[in-house]
Amino acid sequence: MDKKPEILNWVDPKDKSGEFKRQTSSFRSWISKDPKAEFPAEKDRYHLYVSYACPWAHRALIIRKLKGLEDFIPFTSVHWHMGEKGWRFSTSEEKEPGENVTPDPLHPDFTHLRQIYYDVEPDYKGRFTVPTLYDKKQKKIVSNESSEIIRMFYTEFDDLLPEKYKNLDLLPNDLKDEIEATNEWTYNDINNGVYKSGFATTQEAYEKAVTQLFKSLDRAEEHLSKNPGPYYHGDRLTEADVRLFTTIIRFDAVYVQHFKTNLRDIRSGYPALHKWVRNLYWNNDAFGSTTEFTHIKNHYTKSHGQINQFAITPFGPIPNILPLDEEVPAAKALSKK
Numbered sequence: 001m002d003k004k005p006e007i008l009n010w011v012d013p014k015d016k017s018g019e020f021k022r023q024t025s026s027f028r029s030w031i032s033k034d035p036k037a038e039f040p041a042e043k044d045r046y047h048l049y050v051s052y053a054c055p056w057a058h059r060a061l062i063i064r065k066l067k068g069l070e071d072f073i074p075f076t077s078v079h080w081h082m083g084e085k086g087w088r089f090s091t092s093e094e095k096e097p098g099e100n101v102t103p104d105p106l107h108p109d110f111t112h113l114r115q116i117y118y119d120v121e122p123d124y125k126g127r128f129t130v131p132t133l134y135d136k137k138q139k140k141i142v143s144n145e146s147s148e149i150i151r152m153f154y155t156e157f158d159d160l161l162p163e164k165y166k167n168l169d170l171l172p173n174d175l176k177d178e179i180e181a182t183n184e185w186t187y188n189d190i191n192n193g194v195y196k197s198g199f200a201t202t203q204e205a206y207e208k209a210v211t212q213l214f215k216s217l218d219r220a221e222e223h224l225s226k227n228p229g230p231y232y233h234g235d236r237l238t239e240a241d242v243r244l245f246t247t248i249i250r251f252d253a254v255y256v257q258h259f260k261t262n263l264r265d266i267r268s269g270y271p272a273l274h275k276w277v278r279n280l281y282w283n284n285d286a287f288g289s290t291t292e293f294t295h296i297k298n299h300y301t302k303s304h305g306q307i308n309q310f311a312i313t314p315f316g317p318i319p320n321i322l323p324l325d326e327e328v329p330a331a332k333a334l335s336k337k
């Protein structure tokens, strides 16, 4: 009998394939421009719960900033540690880096994110995931699916926003099909691929996932190396950048060692991806200021006891991300030849 708490069994112990299978999200409503909708776009009506560690929540934080929604949608980040009861809120004594890593301002008695899920739906059977978009007025969860939360943010608050933000179109019509097609393999092989590699409980499941992950990283590298840049689609920043960024920025810092995705790293093995990710991180505040490496490194290495029993967080890589004009010594030496 497996005695581990269910929530931390990333692969069902009865599943002989040893493959990690991500559950689909449960709350799938939409905020709408229409004032008569169940969830109309309004200032300071919705609260976003995130974790700085989580790549899916990170998408929502980036879009919130890019679209100038800071005054419209306040947020709270949970503490980076995820234990038997899932994500917990920081206490007021704890001082973790990053904006809004605080107790839950809406439910000061709640210690864990799961309490919001149970408060909204006492019989809830799904997982207690971030991001969670919460409606303060009706005390309901609007959505816990990041791919849909970001799309609401693209358009549904536009009538309330200044021109500058209204005009930012992250899913332009002429690129929509191409972005959707890219999302398919970026999500399955890269965003979720790192988890499939790291959570695998059989050699076969690991090798299958890691092989596919690197095939798709090669594909992204090829795309970027043939593209004028600086973004995935040339001079237009789009959803494709946001969805790829949250995995690539975590890659060298944690996935390479923790999830054993070590066929190559980004800084020495993927020059085009490396250039692209650093441009976003260093030159665009929505990407740089929402990236919290302490949360990222500590979360994975100290929450996954089945992967890292003693919860030791490796020092490296140093630095977590290279400056724009710096290369790893081997790459620098090559470029001098």
Ligand SMILES: N[C@@H](CCC(=O)N[C@@H](CS)C(=O)NCC(=O)O)C(=O)O
Residues within 6 Å of the ligand: 007, 024, 025, 053, 054, 055, 056, 057, 086, 127, 128, 129, 130, 131, 144, 145, 146, 147
């Ligand atoms: N499909 C969801 C996935 C979200 C998700 O899995 N978040 C993770 C953190 S990276 C989580 O909160 N996991 C808690 C759990 O599974 O118990 C989305 O994109 O929003």
